[in-house]
Amino acid sequence: MTARRVLLLVYAGVLALVTARGGASHASNGQPAKSSAPQTSSAQSSQPATSSGGGSGSGSGGIPQNNGGDHDGDNNGGPSDGDGNT
Amino acid sequence: MHLRRNWAIVIAAAGVLAVAAVVALMFARGQAGSGPTSAPAQSQPAASQPAPSQAASASFAWFRSETAPASWLRASLAGQSGVLSYPSMLRPLSGDAGTVTYGLNTRAGAALIYLNVTPRQGGETLQNWPGFRAEHLREDGETAVRIDAASGTLSFRGGQGRCVVDDYTTKIHNNHYREIACYVQGATSAHTASVLIAATRAVTWAQYGTLLEQVVKGYAVK
Numbered sequence: 001m002t003a004r005r006v007l008l009l010v011y012a013g014v015l016a017l018v019t020a021r022g023g024a025s026h027a028s029n030g031q032p033a034k035s036s037a038p039q040t041s042s043a044q045s046s047q048p049a050t051s052s053g054g055g056s057g058s059g060s061g062g063i064p065q066n067n068g069g070d071h072d073g074d075n076n077g078g079p080s081d082g083d084g085n086t
Numbered sequence: 087m088h089l090r091r092n093w094a095i096v097i098a099a100a101g102v103l104a105v106a107a108v109v110a111l112m113f114a115r116g117q118a119g120s121g122p123t124s125a126p127a128q129s130q131p132a133a134s135q136p137a138p139s140q141a142a143s144a145s146f147a148w149f150r151s152e153t154a155p156a157s158w159l160r161a162s163l164a165g166q167s168g169v170l171s172y173p174s175m176l177r178p179l180s181g182d183a184g185t186v187t188y189g190l191n192t193r194a195g196a197a198l199i200y201l202n203v204t205p206r207q208g209g210e211t212l213q214n215w216p217g218f219r220a221e222h223l224r225e226d227g228e229t230a231v232r233i234d235a236a237s238g239t240l241s242f243r244g245g246q247g248r249c250v251v252d253d254y255t256t257k258i259h260n261n262h263y264r265e266i267a268c269y270v271q272g273a274t275s276a277h278t279a280s281v282l283i284a285a286t287r288a289v290t291w292a293q294y295g296t297l298l299e300q301v302v303k304g305y306a307v308k
Binding site for chain 1 (some may be wrong): 104182187203208210256265
């Protein structure tokens with residue numbers, strides 16, 4: 001009888017530990033999402049294939065991407081230039 | 087005999103409980119340790135980062151306007167309103183009409199160094215420059231735009247300016263760049279103000295960052 005009680009207590013203890021472990025895991029997942037800017041290790045083309053069409057012709061939405069707008073490199077994955085057309 | 091069996095059960099049960107406790111403790115430690123190591127350095131909680139003013143002053147401690155090395159070449163905006171000094175290894179790159187753009191690319195076309203000077207075109211001012219630049223990058227479709235440091239008013243050769251160090255990811259190709267972007271105006275007139283961009287890939291900042299700073303220090307306006 002004593003042995004059964006002890007076994008019952010052991011099972012209860014293990015169950016409590018498993019429950020606690022699940023709680024800790026949940027708390028960890030609940031941390032604020034951390035942002036990380038993606039990095040590229042492979043070389044990718046970043047310069048425009050065409051020369052500038054000139055000027056600040058875009059509207060308030062900025063220069064469209066994918067070779068839109070003024071055909072800057074920054075519309076093709078290149079660094080952003082210093083135009084301030086807004 | 088019966089008593090001996092009961093004791094055996096008790097000892098076995100205690101052993102199981104001890105093993106379970108050890109496993110649970112090890113798991114809990116693993117959870118606690120994995121958080122910080124998996125978190126990118128640039129996204130630490132705000133509490134661990136220096137205050138903005140501290141970051142700004144520390145980040146621009148390198149700035150002191152100075153004459154560029156004698157071996158460097160020069161390129162100017164119309165009317166000499168902005169004069170860019172750059173090392174001779176750089177080559178002219180295409181850009182908007184009326185702007186000056188020099189850089190260095192890999193054979194595959196990836197930008198290693200990118201310098202651009204553009205006459206003031208929008209509503210940028212000394213006061214709003216950090217916010218203006220970040221907003222403009224976002225309007226251009228860049229993502230993950232982050233201002234890493236913003237200067238106060240800096241004394242350039244021939245005028246005053248403000249700079250930011252920021253990084254962003256392009257929508258096309260997901261290129262991650264880090265730049266020094268400065269708004270600089272002449273001492274005589276804000277109408278001849280210009281924007282200087284000195285950028286490289288975030289992964290090559292350690293290699294070219296000092297050169298970019300040197301370019302910024304040598305920029306002159308009138």
